[in-house]
Amino acid sequence: MAQVFNFVERFSQVSDTSVAGKSASEMTAQARGIDPLTTAAIINGTDKYGYHDYTPNYFRVLKHLRDRPLRLLEIGVGGYSDEDRGGESLAVWRDFFPMAQVTGLDIQKKTLPLGPRVHIVQGSQVDAEFLASVEAARGPFDVILDDGSHRNEHVVETFRLLFPGLVPGGIYLIEDVQTSFFPRFGGSLELTQPNSVGLFAQAMTQLSGDRDGIFDDVASIERFHNMIVIHKSPASGARRNLDASPHLLRAGEGIGDRPVKVALVGGAKLPAAFAGRDVEIIQPDWSAEWGQGPLAGLDLIVAELDTPKRSKKSSRSAGGAKVGEDTLRSLIGALRTDGGVLVVTATDPARDLAADSPVMQFAQQRFIEVDHREMRVHFPDVAIDELATQIHTIERTPDALLFVKAPNDWPSNFGYDARNPQAAEALANIRAVLAHSDVEGGLVQLLQIENRFGTPEDTRALEEKLGSMGATARRYFEHAVAQAQRRHDQARVGALLTRALENYPADPGFSAGMARHLIAERRQEDAMRVLKEGLAKTPSHRVLNQLMSKVLVAQGDIEAALPFAREAAARTPRDQRPPLQARYAKMLTQVGKWAEAERYAARAVDVTPNNDELLAALEYVRTRKPDLQ
Ligand SMILES: C[S@@+](CC[C@H](N)C(=O)[O-])C[C@H]1O[C@@H](n2cnc3c(N)ncnc32)[C@H](O)[C@@H]1O
Known part of the structure; x- marks a missing residue:
């Protein structure tokens, strides 16, 4: 952890743009175009980048809040039942938001040295009384992130409990919503309620009309691979303006010096964000040859659905009801594939963007299929529309709908495939950023990645680097011990486990490893001592009981071995x-x-x-x- 704090000091002392004072890792990240939130994720070793593609999306959604003294709550600290494991993402929030108070909430007890701005509370994400006490003590929160149990009924209930107390203008983030399709998380292909994707997909369609009570204060909903973002209205009745959307601005990103190619359809206006920019505007008809000639590779299309009254006056207009799935497909087909944006607005959103309008029916289905990769994990034969791999972002405000067309094919940790081009690029980024790092969190996460996907030489080199740094991370010891065991290097096994137990005296896994090592070395008495100490801390641990029984039997004391053998069987x-x-x-x-x-x-x-x-x-x-x- 000491190394983590070194990083925090460096990171918080330098501004984004200054080069002097930046660590080699940060400069490498900047040179590769990696955003600062993703950089912090790589350095602290959270799987929010790499096995997941969350942090680049979070960066777009949260970057404007970076220097605010905000209060952030993350549900799910990580590390599950291990008290001293997890907290990687809390470290990321702490480092990315230098003025923020960060609260981590977990059902398990957590003792993690994350510094004075991070506070961890223990309780369930669906315990209303407990959540109210957390809000009273640490809130009201500006940002809430649900990365907890991922059970659908919990995700929905937690939103119902916490969204009302989120500050006006606040942001509610939900991760791993692909569990909407996983039966063991209460998910289903039919999105049987309560279901997170099902609920928010429907809420999205209803934003311009009558809404379910809790959605009254929703200003907008965003959908990315495996995640959903809900923005709360800044004030009662206030609307979010799509002109301010960071996703709209993607239309002009990465195009170099050329003008932004914009098509305005049906009387739509150029969004204010592009005023004064070098733009090339065309105004085709709804029925134009989309995808052909000048109507191909567009950066931005803004299409306004018109009411019948207005459509009588303008030949370029079309009634919203007439614009259906085929038209939308044609428009999306005409966008460039690496960040083109379609915005659909309406002169009468309550009618043309109503829940049962063809546009919204189309959007609802696309919203669901953003997680196409994970839908196939449990349901390989599910019919998925080919657009699913191209819709990167969907954003809905009461009067507009936005699609970002960009690759959406990142394999999440469910069904991970390191050969996937997007995943491979992420791994290359992680390797490059950490090449000169001395921060343990990121290096230990990389060690696990190298162990799965890298060469034995790279893995060994990284393990040695961590060893020479005096690494104390639990995951480092677990890896290094396993490797030494594989090489039958008993001396190293013993030395590593001695250090592991100095750092984690209550870890039954390390106690069991040490006992096994001592048994192999025929040091029964020492093994017995280690087992007694381990069992004093975790009396019900299956392996410790089994080993204790084994040692006692080997010593001929079957009577004494009995309770341990019985407990081991019961815990198996x-x-x-x-x-x-x-x-x-x-x-x-x-x-x-x-x-x-x-x-x-x-x-x-x-x-x-x-x-x-x-x-x-x-x-x-x-x-x-x-x-x-
Ligand atoms: C995926 S991990 C969190 C990872 C962490 N946010 C990160 O990115 O590094 C999920 C955590 O949620 C916790 N959890 C599970 N059920 C919960 C519940 N009902 N209430 C609160 N936390 C829960 C687990 O103990 C676990 O530590």
Whole structure:
């Protein structure tokens, strides 16, 4: 963690544009065009970039808030049941927002040294009373991010509980919404409610008309791969202006010195953001030859749906009801493929952008299919529209709808594929940014990436670098121990586990590893001491109990081994339990506890009938029981 704080100092002391004082990593990132939020994600080692494509999108959505003294709440600290694991994303928010107070919320207890601006609270994301107390103590929040359980009913309930207290103009972010399609998270292909993508896709269609109560204060909704962003109105009834949208500005990004090619359709006006820019404007008809000649590779199309009254006056206009799926497909087809933007506005949004209008029906389906890659994880045969890989962003305000056309094919951690061009580019970015870094968080995350996708030489070199830095991250020890075990380098295994246990004395995995190492070294007494210490901290740990039983049996003390063998069997997943139960029943017979052995084996057979090992154990006990002999 010391290295993390070094980075924080450097990072917060320099402004974005200054070169002097920037770390080599930051300068590399800047040279490669990587935004500062993604840079912080790489350096701190969160999977919000790499295995996911969140941070570039977050940067667009959040960059204007960077120097504000805001209050940010993230649900889900990470690291699950390990008290001292996780917190990578909290470190990113802390570093990216130098004036922010950051609150992390997790159902598990967390003790992480993240500095004075980060505060972690323990509780459930669906406990209304607890959330109210967090808001009272640490809120009101300007930004809320739900990266918690990802269960659909939780995501929806948490939004209902927390959105009302979000400050006016605040931003609510939801990650990993692809779980909307995953049965084990309560998801389904039919988006059976409560379902996060289903709920927000519908809410998006209703923004210009009657809304479900909680959506009254929604100014806009944005959709990206695996995530949804909800903007709260700055004041009651206030509307968000699409002219200020960072996604609209993408239309002019990366085009060099040439003019922005804009098509205005149906009486649409040039958005204010492009006033004074070098633009080349054409005004084609709705029915023009979209995708041909000058109507191909457009940077921006603004199309205004017109009411019938106005359409009578203008030959270029079309009633919203007449503009359907085919027209929208033609317009999107005419955009350039790396950031072209289509904006659909309407003179009468309540009619032409109504929930049941063809435009909104089209948008709703595209909103769902943004997660096409993950939909296929559980439902490989699902029919997906070919546009899904090209719609990068959808933004909806009450009076407009925006599509960004750009590659949307990043494989998330579900079904990850490192050969995918977008994923490969992200890995190259991570490697380049961390080439000269000495920040442990990022390097440890990279170590895991190299271990999966890199060469053995690169992985080894990185492991050695971390070793020579005196790395103390748990993931570093786990990796290095596994590698030393693979090489049968017992001396290194012992040395690493000694250091790991100095840093993580309560970690049952390291205790178990050390006990195994000592058993292999025939140091039974030392193994016993390590196991006793480990079991004092985690009495129910399956492996520790199993090893303790094994050591005691090896010493001939079966009586003493019994409670550990029983606990180990009880803590083993049901499908793997029978061999341990059979062994325990036999251990009971070895110390003359025949009646107990019979009861135990019979109960195990009751729970898992037809298991050969258990049936044999029961048979063994019954046929050899002293009173039957
Ligand atoms: C995906 S991890 C968070 C990762 C972290 N935000 C990051 O990007 O580094 C999810 C976390 O949510 C926590 N969690 C699960 N169910 C929860 C609940 N009902 N309430 C609060 N937190 C929960 C888990 O303990 C876990 O640490």
